[in-house]
Amino acid sequence: MANMVKLTINDTAVEAPAGTLLIDAAKLAGIEIPAFCYYEGMSLQAACRMCLVEIEKAPKLMAACVVPVGEGMVVRTESPAVVKARKTTLEFLLTNHPLDCPVCDKGGECELQDMVFKYGAGESRFTEVKQHVPEKQWSPVVFYDGPRCILCYRCVRVCNEGMGVGALGIVNRGVAAEIAPSHGDHLECDECGLCIDICPVGALTSGAYRYKTRPWEMEHVGTVCTHCSNGCKTTLGVRNNEIVRGNNRDRSGLNGEFLCVKGRYAFDFNHHPERLQAPLMRINGKLEEVSWARALQAVVEKFKAGGKAGVVGSTRISNEEAFLLQKFARTALKTNNIDHHRSGDVVTLLDSLSGKTATLGNVDDCYNSKAVLIVGADISQQQPFLANQIRANYRHHKAGIYVATSGAVREDKIAKGSVRTTDSEWLAGVESMREKLKGESELLVLFGDSVKGEGVRKLVAFGESLGIPVKYICLVDYANSRGAMDMGLLPDLGPGYHAVEGAPGMTLPQMMAATDLDLLWIVGANPLARHTLASSNAFVVVQDLFLTETAQRADVVLPAASAYEKNGTVTNVTGQVQRLKRGVETVGAKTDLAIIGLIARGMGVNLGKVDADAVFAEIQKTVRGYNVSLPVIVTGGAAQTMPVNGRVASTVLPELIQSSRDTLFTTGTLTRYSKILNEVMEAPGGLYR
Amino acid sequence: MTFSPELEARFADLLTHYPPGRQRGALIPMLMYAQDEVGAVTPDLMAELAKRLDISVLQVDEVVGYYSMLHKKPQGKYHIQICTNVACMLRGGAELYEHACKKLGVGHKQTQASGKFSLEEVECIGACSWAPAIQVNYDFHHEVTVSQLDQVLEGLQ
Numbered sequence: 136m137a138n139m140v141k142l143t144i145n146d147t148a149v150e151a152p153a154g155t156l157l158i159d160a161a162k163l164a165g166i167e168i169p170a171f172c173y174y175e176g177m178s179l180q181a182a183c184r185m186c187l188v189e190i191e192k193a194p195k196l197m198a199a200c201v202v203p204v205g206e207g208m209v210v211r212t213e214s215p216a217v218v219k220a221r222k223t224t225l226e227f228l229l230t231n232h233p234l235d236c237p238v239c240d241k242g243g244e245c246e247l248q249d250m251v252f253k254y255g256a257g258e259s260r261f262t263e264v265k266q267h268v269p270e271k272q273w274s275p276v277v278f279y280d281g282p283r284c285i286l287c288y289r290c291v292r293v294c295n296e297g298m299g300v301g302a303l304g305i306v307n308r309g310v311a312a313e314i315a316p317s318h319g320d321h322l323e324c325d326e327c328g329l330c331i332d333i334c335p336v337g338a339l340t341s342g343a344y345r346y347k348t349r350p351w352e353m354e355h356v357g358t359v360c361t362h363c364s365n366g367c368k369t370t371l372g373v374r375n376n377e378i379v380r381g382n383n384r385d386r387s388g389l390n391g392e393f394l395c396v397k398g399r400y401a402f403d404f405n406h407h408p409e410r411l412q413a414p415l416m417r418i419n420g421k422l423e424e425v426s427w428a429r430a431l432q433a434v435v436e437k438f439k440a441g442g443k444a445g446v447v448g449s450t451r452i453s454n455e456e457a458f459l460l461q462k463f464a465r466t467a468l469k470t471n472n473i474d475h476h477r478s479g480d481v482v483t484l485l486d487s488l489s490g491k492t493a494t495l496g497n498v499d500d501c502y503n504s505k506a507v508l509i510v511g512a513d514i515s516q517q518q519p520f521l522a523n524q525i526r527a528n529y530r531h532h533k534a535g536i537y538v539a540t541s542g543a544v545r546e547d548k549i550a551k552g553s554v555r556t557t558d559s560e561w562l563a564g565v566e567s568m569r570e571k572l573k574g575e576s577e578l579l580v581l582f583g584d585s586v587k588g589e590g591v592r593k594l595v596a597f598g599e600s601l602g603i604p605v606k607y608i609c610l611v612d613y614a615n616s617r618g619a620m621d622m623g624l625l626p627d628l629g630p631g632y633h634a635v636e637g638a639p640g641m642t643l644p645q646m647m648a649a650t651d652l653d654l655l656w657i658v659g660a661n662p663l664a665r666h667t668l669a670s671s672n673a674f675v676v677v678q679d680l681f682l683t684e685t686a687q688r689a690d691v692v693l694p695a696a697s698a699y700e701k702n703g704t705v706t707n708v709t710g711q712v713q714r715l716k717r718g719v720e721t722v723g724a725k726t727d728l729a730i731i732g733l734i735a736r737g738m739g740v741n742l743g744k745v746d747a748d749a750v751f752a753e754i755q756k757t758v759r760g761y762n763v764s765l766p767v768i769v770t771g772g773a774a775q776t777m778p779v780n781g782r783v784a785s786t787v788l789p790e791l792i793q794s795s796r797d798t799l800f801t802t803g804t805l806t807r808y809s810k811i812l813n814e815v816m817e818a819p820g821g822l823y824r
Numbered sequence: 825m826t827f828s829p830e831l832e833a834r835f836a837d838l839l840t841h842y843p844p845g846r847q848r849g850a851l852i853p854m855l856m857y858a859q860d861e862v863g864a865v866t867p868d869l870m871a872e873l874a875k876r877l878d879i880s881v882l883q884v885d886e887v888v889g890y891y892s893m894l895h896k897k898p899q900g901k902y903h904i905q906i907c908t909n910v911a912c913m914l915r916g917g918a919e920l921y922e923h924a925c926k927k928l929g930v931g932h933k934q935t936q937a938s939g940k941f942s943l944e945e946v947e948c949i950g951a952c953s954w955a956p957a958i959q960v961n962y963d964f965h966h967e968v969t970v971s972q973l974d975q976v977l978e979g980l981q
Contacts, residue, residue: 304882306889317882 142208149204157199158186161212168212169221169250171228171335172287173200176391176527177296180288184224185250188212196220218254225256231266231310232336233282241337243350244384247285266310273316275814276326276342276400281313284338290314290330297393299515299526299545300324314338318819325799326815327519328399332382332392343400343811344380348372353379356718357387357771359705360398361451361614361698362802365390365498365520366707368771369398371699371718378402378699378718389498389711389773395519396799396815397806402699404808405719409681411694412723422682422692427725427733430691435737437674437690438468442653445646445673446473448624449659449727450613451805453703453715455750456727457615457622458630458758459742460658463731465629467740468654471640475624476660477787478612478794479708480587482620485632486783487595488607495778496579496606497709502528504606506535506551506575508568510594511561512583512610515545516798518708521581521608522546535575539564541585558585562593573601581608584796588789611708612794613802614698618706621758621776627786631759634784642791658727659695661685661804678727683804694724697805701726702747704754704768711773712763825872831861835876848877851887855894864898892946900935900942902980904928905959908945911952916969920956921945923970927977941977 138153144161151160158168159175171183179201187196191209196217199210211217228247236242251257268281286305291314295301302317302324316322331339353372360369360381368388372380381402386392404410414430415422438444446464448457464473488494501507501524514522522545528534529549537552538544539561547553552571556564572578578601586594591609598605611617623630627639643662646652652670658678663685668675677689686692698705699718703726706712725733732745743753754761763774795803800816807813827835834857835850842849854873859865870884888894892905906912906921925931928941935942951957954966958973965976 301880301882304880304886306882306885308890308892312889315882315885317880 140204140206140208142204142206142210144210145212151204153204155204157188157197157202157204157208157210160204161199161210166212168199169246169253170200171246171250171285172289174289174292174333176531177289177292180292183228183285183287185221187217187220187224189214189217221250222254222256225251225254226259226261228285229256229259230261230263231282232285233265233267235283238346239283239337240340240345241283241334245337246335268313271320272342273320273322274324274326274342275818276328276396276811277316277322277331278340278342278345279314279316280338280340283336284314285336286312286314287335289333289335290339293329293333294324296530297329297523297526298325298327299548303330321819325515325519326396326400327394328382328396329393332384332394332399341380341400343403344372347379348374354718356716357385358699358716358718359388359614359707359713360394362397362401362806363395363518363520363797364611364613364616364708365518366614366705366711366713366773367394367398367520368713368773369394369402371402373718376719378405387771388713389707390520390523393520393523396812397519397802397809400811400815401806401809403811404680404805405697405699407681407808407810409808410724411679411681411686411692414694415682415686415689415692417690422687422689430693431733431737434676434691434693434734437654437676438734438738440653443649443651444468444470444472444654444656445641445649445652446470447643447646447655447657447660447662448473448475448619450475450478450611450616450619451698452615452619452659452727453698453701453705453747454615454618454622454712454754454761455703455747456658456731457619457624458754459728459731459745459750461623461630462742463735463740464656465635466742467735467738468656471626471635471637472646473624473640474626474643474646475619476643476662476665477620477792478616479584479609480591480787480789480792481609481611481617482625482628482632482783482785482787483588483591483789484595484607484609485779486785487592488778489780489782491595491599493595493598493605493607495710496581496608497711497775498524498707498773500579500606500709501525501581501608503532504528504534504577504579505532506537506572506578508537508539508565508572508578508580509544509546510539510565510580510582511541511556511558511585512581512794513540513542513544513796514581514610517583517612517794517796518581518610519799521610521708535571537568537572539568561585562590562597565594565597569597569601573603575603577604577606579606579608581610583610584792584794587792590789608709610794612797614707615705617708617710618704618712621706621710621761622754623758625787628783630754630757631761632779632783632785633759639786642788644791657685657689658731663688664804678730680724681804681808693730695730696721696724696726700724701728703728704747704751706776707773710760710776710778712761712768712776713773714768714771825868827858828861831857848879848883851877851879851884852891855884855888859894865894865896892944898935898939901940902960903942903944904977905944905946905949907947907949907951907955907957907959909948909952911948912956915955915967917956919970920958920968920973923973924977927974941980 149164170186172180186199189211306315367390552568554564647666661683760777
């Protein structure tokens with residue numbers, strides 16, 4: 136521990152490590168010093184003057200956000216002089232503020248409102264007419280109301296430093312000063328909305344949320360974003376069974392306040408008019424709405440009839456659903472023909488780490504590792520939160536960043552080493568940085584889908600040869616890509632990567648190519664977007680939210696609940712398990728877990744208790760690495776699964792592994808149904824690179 | 825965008841005055857010298873300097889908007905800046921400004937149709953000890969009276 140400094144705040148003895156800012160030391164002692172411009176993790180601004188405190192022997196009030204603690208310091212945070220100063224500061228901040236709280240989105244959760252209330256600064260001595268400028272729209276999701284702005288620079292800093300985008304600035308001076316977007320009248324940026332969330336007042340508002348509700352009319356449900364594999368916690372604001380907002384202002388979960396455009400806005404697929412609300416069955420060649428009972432009856436009959444079956448699982452369904460699906464396939468359908476779309480070679484990584492000192496890295500390592508090597512992935516586009524962690528690592532710890540990618544990436548700007556390679560030649564690119572990497576004390580390696588099969592082994596061998604501790608993250612695409620593998624949605628490996636009993640089953644492409652398949656059960660996946668189904672006689676059962684390409688070919692379509700409509704757990708790209716919490720009730724759809732349970736019951740198959748908690752208890756007991764702390768998960772935390780230790784006997788062909796290489800504004804089927812994301816993509820400005 | 829060889833030489837020298845990686849510090853003098861040559865801080869000029877210093881155009885805009893000495897529109901041949909901040913106001917700055925408005929026939933941040941004079945009411949120009957002060961292009965005039973202001977204006981051709 137660093138040297139501890141003793142000081143007194145409000146007659147309370149406080150101890151804090153040397154270098155701690157007074158505002159943070161007070162917070163540690165449970166004393167709140169109000170501030171608008173100060174924001175943990177961002178550079179210091181000292182612009183708002185709200186955190187002024189009285190320090191004995193100092194000639195005037197000092198800004199607690201920029202003063203480090205000193206030995207023997209005597210500080211008063213609520214003395215009459217301080218209160219008077221804060222009241223005056225507020226009076227200034229309100230000089231041109233419209234005080235339109237009744238119609239402001241921020242009303243009820245506004246830091247300025249709270250402070251004015253606390254210090255009773257409702258009256259003003261100013262008699263001048265307030266300056267007014269009209270509201271501006273900068274993108275489909277970002278609106279700026281200048282008069283409400285208190286020029287705290289939080290948005291400017293979070294965009295510059297946090298996101299590495301720099302799309303916001305402050306132009307003009309004095310009363311005319313205002314926030315300005317990068318491209319005259321519009322933004323060219325990630326559209327992540329962090330600026331909106333971080334705004335202490337209602338100056339920046341969200342196009343998706345504005346004027347929809349008052350904050351206190353919503354229920355706030357903490358769950359996990361269902362789009363990419365990073366596993367960001369998102370707090371859904373739910374009103375009248377409709378999601379109206381996604382944010383993470385409570386900074387809970389592994390992502391703190393971070394969310395990308397998808398996490399913050401792309402929940403709207405959930406209320407898309409094309410959501411399936413009733414089961415569909417092919418009657419006389421056409422899909423028609425039928426009752427659940429009739430649809431399930433048809434499925435159960437076909438399942439009972441047997442034949443050559445194939446099961447395709449999803450990278451979006453929960454661990455419980457994936458576990459139950461493979462259990463059903465292997466015990467009731469008695470087949471190993473089960474697979475899912477793979478986007479990263481986790482299996483080979485686990486195998487090649489066997490017997491090595493190197494381990495798997497996680498989200499925290501991205502922020503703490505002394506050096507980071509990124510191979511073959513544009514992480515700012517595809518892994519937004521991991522990229523955010525790495526940027527913060529560089530900003531706070533001066534981490535060495537190394538990049539070997541096929542195109543220019545945002546990390547180039549902060550990289551110590553950056554080389555352009557191709558998907559097949561990446562090793563030469565990595566080798567060219569060998570000497571620099573050897574000079575680092577530790578390394579975290581993130582790699583995309585161009586590193587697979589033997590490539591993974593070569594990369595691990597390269598890491599071993601550096602002679603420093605190395606950790607690896609195999610990047611995958613979707614919310615539960617990792618969980619799908621861990622739960623054994625694989626033809627050759629069961630839950631926990633144990634080799635299956637009997638011969639390995641067919642892979643996804645093999646199932647698609649088989650001409651003699653009698654039964655195909657697809658849960659939450661859309662393989663027909665990429666493949667054609669060779670077997671024309673196969674009876675196809677699809678569980679999905681929408682009538683996808685695959686669902687259109689189905690004989691029975693069962694409407695499934697989204698991740699925001701179910702309980703369960705998902706495992707993120709670095710193997711951290713988090714809990715999904717149901718935010719909205721479904722109307723006609725059912726969770727995949729419930730559907731699997733109903734089919735099992737119809738067939739007279741006993742899968743045990745079909746309930747998310749019960750299935751998770753079974754996962755904890757039976758899946759290697761998943762014996763994680765339940766209290767951590769239940770309280771909304773992320774529990775790290777233990778990496779598999781030992782060889783993994785896999786027969787996976789590396790060619791099957793393919794990332795969709797999404798941009799920030801896309802991830803597969805769900806995002807196609809997000810109105811907001813489509814609007815953002817069509818708006819001027821486009822994608823920031 | 826191209827500049828005169830003299831200005832390019834000046835830029836090249838300027839950039840050596842800042843430590844490696846801190847070249848953006850040269851932005852303000854570069855803007856000022858370029859403004860003198862180009863006549864105003866045009867969008868092209870801002871884009872050019874942003875490119876040279878590896879910063880965004882928005883970052884250049886932040887600086888241009890902040891400093892009253894940098895102008896996005898061309899000024900008159902003689903740019904008259906009259907301080908009406910506290911010290912100058914107490915010593916007759918406001919009267920000077922009003923007189924100049926009437927005499928030149930233009931107001932705040934306006935330029936005569938002939939392009940000879942432009943006028944600007946400015947905040948403190950750091951000459952409080954000799955208030956009221958005015959600035960004509962880069963030249964200061966101290967403890968100016970209304971009649972002296974007339975003399976100054978009439979002396980400019």
